[in-house]
Amino acid sequence: DIVLTQSPGTLSLSPGERATLSCRASQSVTNRYLAWYQQRPGQAPRLLIYGASSRAPGIPDRFSGSGSGTDFTLTISRLEPEDFAVYYCQQYGSSRTFGEGTKVEIK
């Protein structure tokens, strides 16, 4: 199975700042089949990005994804209060695996 490693484990930032989250795969992700999810406390994950860079319906354009092969990035251009949450990457090119998550917390 493809192992996804997310970094950093925790990101401490202030509202309005830019967040950059990394996801590295143990082998190349087929066809950029890489998704990002946001999970707020007590809620189910919500799809943000699929195909490495396509925003899901209804997702604000401050969220953007990039990358290919084994290295992927989620960027939140300006953090809003509701963006403080845990973010998971997931690959769906070979079976399905998730990363360990990055918590974005208020500094």
Added chain:
Amino acid sequence: QVTLRESGPALVKPTQTLTLTCSFSGFSLSTNGMCVSWIRQPPGTALEWLARVNWDDHKYYSTSLKTRLTISKDTSKNQVILTMTDMDPVDTATYYCARMIYGGPFDYWGPGTLVTVSS
């Protein structure tokens, strides 16, 4: 609109078999390309994909858990059922069902159901 909801026991004893039901609306599992997966999340930790059933009844399982899992669908009832045998306290988790379109990500999720394994 698409909705999913998990149901099942909140508490099971070690060695028992867990049966969870995912009831959904807004799509049909008889439609080409539709799939439903089960995913779990132990408290405070990451997500783990468990199993998937496709519109054509093909089934896929996590390599590490395949001997304990069975997934099935009841298209007429719009339900997907997951059974997990020989439950252990380490299986304590919130269990989610989620829809995916074949080859795609999980685009809709249920709210999840917490299952605690304890004697």
